[in-house]
Amino acid sequence: MREMKDSGVEWIGEIPASWQLLTVGSLFRVRNEKVNDTDYPPLSVTKGGIVPQMENVAKSDANDNRKMVLKHDFVINSRSDRKQSCGVSPMDGSVSLINIVLYPAKGAPVIPAYLNYLLKNYGFAEEFYRWGHGIVADLWTTRWQEMKNILLPVPMIEEQQWNLGAISAQTKNVDALIANVQAQIDKLNDYRVSVISSFTNDTSFRHLKLKQVINNVEQGWSPSPAEPKNDGGWQVLTLAAVKFGRFNFENTKPFEGNIERCKPLSINVGDFLLTRSNTKELVGQVCIVNHPVQNTIFSDLIYRLDLNTKYVTPEFMLYYFQSTQIRQQIQRDAHGSSSTMVKITHKDIDNWEIDLPDMDKQIKIAEQLNDITRKIDDLISIKQAKIEKLEQYKRSLIYEYVTGKKEA
DSSP states (O other): OOOEEEOSOTTTOEEETTOEEEEHHHHEEEOOOEEOTTTSOBEEEETTEEEEOOTTSOOOSOTTSEEEEOTTOEEEEOBGGGTTOEEEOSSOEEEOTTEEEEEEOTTOSOOHHHHHHHTTSHHHHHHHHHTOBOSSGGGOBOOHHHHTTOEEEEOOHHHHHHHHHHHHHHHHHHHHHHHHHHHHHHHHHHHHHHHHHHHHOOTTSEEEEGGGGEEEEEEOOOOOTTSOOOSSOOEEEOGGGEETTEEOTTOEEEOOOOHHHHGGGBOOTTOEEEEOEEOTTTTTOEEEOOSOOSSEEEOTTEEEEEEOTTTOOHHHHHHHTTSHHHHHHHHHHOBOSSSSOEEOOHHHHHHOEEEEOOHHHHHHHHHHHHHHHHHHHHHHHHHHHHHHHHHHHHHHHHHHHHTTSSOO
16 A cells, blocks of 8 residues: 555645645646637537537627637636536637636646546535635635645656546446436436326317417526626526426526516516427426525526416426427427527417316326326436436545545
């Protein structure tokens, strides 16, 4: 067993005696060149790494006021609500000014690929956040002036290469297990849809267009960074908050926006929400808000539907929107310039066709489906918990390698 020493840094703990402790500032130089997104295509900084700009992200008008990113640069979002949104860029491009762009200093003893593990591990993410500043915890920002002082455990280049091989091989096995469990979840979701569709597909029901049972369709708002600040702790729902008929109330992000504009868009218990943009498979997801949330609005990628409860029950419509009858129409009408992100419009919604039973039948169907889908959802929750355990194991594995507690 190799000799260890105390690093004196809480998030690192003990490291091999042969390893160095070096500051971020000694290993990297910051890139601050301003460019436009025509010459340097816009990139998104995500938890999965650096990718071409996603269509569902908030965009600013500052197309000529962005930071240059070159291939192999390390980019990290400085905001605490984007924790672990970082990575080594596989391409040239540009990012918004809120990101920090770094490149290895000349002669720095670090392999760029190793950074994806060293600076993306959970321990560093927490330390990066700890150095930040701000009035509201979820909106703290860590600047380069602070980041450059953070200490990192750095082995010799040869050991970095060994660790890279070991991490890659072992996380590949974990990823395969995660993919297997996810495939099981996908099958359960498919089965869930087929069960719902068997209850809602009845040609004896009254046939009409959706606009006949909707009073109003309201689009949300996504505040831009330029909006005036507010001190009310407001947040906006993300697309992940509306998925598979469930309201995932924890999927929000804070923002600094005009509080007067926020109030009419506040989320209330009982609201019927529908996503108007996502991938073709996920666009048109619905939920009923069943949990109180304070100072929360829905984004411009989400619609709020005011259903006419003289003719429909929200619970029945929740299931109908998950059936193949309506999903086929949603996917037929979804369109967009991106190959991945598509949108549906108010006009599309108005023209969708539904088969509607009487109110008593709607209530009965919803009650029956509540019982059946609850059992399916319980199975899905068990498998999601298994994935989370695997993800935790993967995070701990990476942490142990990059801090020297596990030897390749």
